[in-house]
Amino acid sequence: MAKIKNNLFLKGASGTLGDQLTYRQFGDDTVVSAKPVMDPNRQPTEEQTKHRSKFSDAASYATEALESEELKAEYRKAAPKGKSAYNMAVSDYFNAPVVKKISLADNVVSVLAKDDFRVASLKVSILSAGGEVLEEGEATPNSVNREKWTYTTALTAEVLAGTTLRAVAKDLPGNEGTLDIAA
Numbered sequence: 513m514a515k516i517k518n519n520l521f522l523k524g525a526s527g528t529l530g531d532q533l534t535y536r537q538f539g540d541d542t543v544v545s546a547k548p549v550m551d552p553n554r555q556p557t558e559e560q561t562k563h564r565s566k567f568s569d570a571a572s573y574a575t576e577a578l579e580s581e582e583l584k585a586e587y588r589k590a591a592p593k594g595k596s597a598y599n600m601a602v603s604d605y606f607n608a609p610v611v612k613k614i615s616l617a618d619n620v621v622s623v624l625a626k627d628d629f630r631v632a633s634l635k636v637s638i639l640s641a642g643g644e645v646l647e648e649g650e651a652t653p654n655s656v657n658r659e660k661w662t663y664t665t666a667l668t669a670e671v672l673a674g675t676t677l678r679a680v681a682k683d684l685p686g687n688e689g690t691l692d693i694a695a
């Protein structure tokens with residue numbers, strides 16, 4: 513595979529030349545590689561079929577998400593050099609957010625949650641020792657640090673003793689990340 517830079521004739525080229533070379537665009541780069549050869553008799557594995565289906569869903573999500581000019585600009589801004597807003601949206605579809613930390617102080621539940629693009633919402637649940645939901649609601653994002661979220665509970669410290677705190681973070685494609693801790 514070779515990269516072509518600043519070549520007036522090949523800049524922006526894409527497609528196959530004869531049966532030997534394939535030109536592709538990755539960001540601002542033109543890449544030349546040998547033409548891929550597919551065995552027509554080879555059947556995809558079950559895992560490949562699942563991945564292809566998920567990739568198709570990711571491509572559909574990216575196409576739909578980029579119809580919003582605002583979201584397209586955000587994905588473009590978040591994309592590293594050489595990646596497009598579309599690439600970033602596809603990547604976002606494949607990566608679920610991660611809830612890193614939950615803490616409780618003075619009836620305020622603080623949560624640290626991270627995503628490769630952005631955590632869109634975060635729900636906090638307070639569960640009894642038996643797993644019954646005592647209280648739940650949407651946490652509020654910090655206006656400065658998008659990874660920090662807070663939720664103020666109406667329960668007293670006595671009721672909170674022995675409970676489980678659960679935080680479920682969702683990103684724009686709908687992926688979820690969860691963390692449970694003992695209060």
